[in-house]
Amino acid sequence: MSSEFDMTSTSTDEADDTLADVETVVDETSHDMADIVADEIEDRLEALESGRPALDKLHQDQRELLTEWERDGYESRQDLLVALLRVAWLSLGRVHPNWCVRVARDNVLISCLVTSENRCRYREDPVDLDSARRHRRRLAKKYLRPACRAGYREMRADATEYVQEDNRVNLDDVSMFAMRPVLEWLMQKQELALSQFLGGFGSEDALDRWLHRFDDLTLGQAHRVEADLDWRIELERTAKNVLLEDSGRRPEERRREDMAARYVVPALSLAPSLALEHAQELREESDENRLREFDMT
Numbered sequence: 286m287s288s289e290f291d292m293t294s295t296s297t298d299e300a301d302d303t304l305a306d307v308e309t310v311v312d313e314t315s316h317d318m319a320d321i322v323a324d325e326i327e328d329r330l331e332a333l334e335s336g337r338p339a340l341d342k343l344h345q346d347q348r349e350l351l352t353e354w355e356r357d358g359y360e361s362r363q364d365l366l367v368a369l370l371r372v373a374w375l376s377l378g379r380v381h382p383n384w385c386v387r388v389a390r391d392n393v394l395i396s397c398l399v400t401s402e403n404r405c406r407y408r409e410d411p412v413d414l415d416s417a418r419r420h421r422r423r424l425a426k427k428y429l430r431p432a433c434r435a436g437y438r439e440m441r442a443d444a445t446e447y448v449q450e451d452n453r454v455n456l457d458d459v460s461m462f463a464m465r466p467v468l469e470w471l472m473q474k475q476e477l478a479l480s481q482f483l484g485g486f487g488s489e490d491a492l493d494r495w496l497h498r499f500d501d502l503t504l505g506q507a508h509r510v511e512a513d514l515d516w517r518i519e520l521e522r523t524a525k526n527v528l529l530e531d532s533g534r535r536p537e538e539r540r541r542e543d544m545a546a547r548y549v550v551p552a553l554s555l556a557p558s559l560a561l562e563h564a565q566e567l568r569e570e571s572d573e574n575r576l577r578e579f580d581m582t
Contacts, residue, residue: 339464339566340437340444346462347375347433354429355422358400362407362542363483365389365398369550370479372429374462374472377436378558382510382551384428389546397421406535439558445566465564468557471502475553478502482549483541485530492518492528499552506555511548 350371359365369385388394396404396411397420404411412420440463461469478498486492496515499507511517518524527540 336446337441337444338447340440343375343440343463344437347437350375351425351429351433354398355418355425358398358417358421360399360401361403362389362395362399363538365395366483366542366545366550367476367479370475370553372432373550373554374468374557375436376429376432376557377439377561378554378556379432379435379439380428380554382554385550385554386547388424389550390543394420394424397424406539439561443561443566461567463564464566465561466567467564468560471504471556471560475502475556479545479549479553482528482545483538485537485541486528489525489529492525499549502556503552504556504559506559507552509555510552514548 350368354368359368366389369380369389372380373385388398392408393412396408397417399407400414400417411417462472478495481495486495496518499514507514518528524540524544527537528544530537
C-alpha cells in the first residue's frame with residue numbers, strides 16, 4: 286500500500302505541475318493578447334482625427350513634449366531652457382513664469398531633468414537616474430499636463446472643423462504651430478533670440494539690438510518680469526561682461542543660463558496667450574495638391 290500511495294502522490298504532483306505550467310502559459314498568452322489588443326486600440330485612436338487639424342496638431346506636439354520630458358530628459362540646461370519655452374507655447378502660456386524660474390535654477394530639479402553627464406555640473410551628487418525619471422513624471426503630472434490641458438481647451442474654442450471628407454487636412458501636411466502663421470513666426474523668433482542670448486554677444490551694439498527686439502518678442506510684456514532689464518545689465522558690470530563674452534567658457538555660460546532662466550524665458554512665456562487672441566488659422570496646401578496644379582496630363 287505504501288508503494289501504491291507513493292505512486293499516486295507522484296502522479297498527483299506531476300499533474301499539479303503540468304496544470305501549473307498550463308495556467309502559466311494561459312496567463313502569459315492572455316497578457317500577450319491583452320498587450321496586442323491595447324496596442325491595436327492605441328494605434329486606432331491615434332489614427333482617428335477630430336476633424337480639427339489645428340487642435341490635433343497641438344495635441345500631437347504636446348504628447349511629443351511630454352514623452353521627451355518624462356522618458357528622455359535633456360542634454361544640458363540650455364536644452365532645458367529651450368524646452369521650458371516650448372512648454373509655454375504648447376500650453377499657450379498656461380504655465381506660470383515663476384515656475385519656469387524655479388525649475389531652471391534649482392540644482393536638484395536640474396539634476397533630475399538633465400540626464401547626460403552634464404548633470405554633475407549643477408550638483409556634485411546628482412539624483413540617481415531612476416529617481417530622476419520618477420520625479421520628471423511627477424512634475425509632468427502636477428504641472429505640465431494640467432497646463433497642456435488648459436491650452437488645449439483654449440485652442441478648442443477657436444479651432445476650425447473640417448467636416449467634408451474631401452476637405453479634410455492631413456496632419457502630415459501641417460508644418461505651422463496650430464496652423465497659425467503668426468504663432469509659428471513668433472515662436473521661431475523667440476527660440477532664435479533665446480539661443481543668441483545663451484551664446485553671448487560679440488559687441489555692445491549687438492546686445493543693444495537684442496534688448497530692443499526683446500519688446501517685440503514678448504509683445505510688450507517684458508516689464509511684467511523686469512521693467513528695467515537694460516539698466517540692470519548696465520549697472521551690474523559682471524552681468525554685462527558675461528553677456529559680451531562669447532568665448533564658450535563654462536563660468537560665463539552658466540551665468541548667462543541663470544539670467545535667461547530668471548528674465549528671458551519667463552518674459553517670453555507671456556507672449557503665446559496674447560498672440561493667440563488675434564492669430565488666424567490658415568490651411569496649408571499639401572505637396573501633392575501643389576504638384577497637381579502643375580500636372581499637365
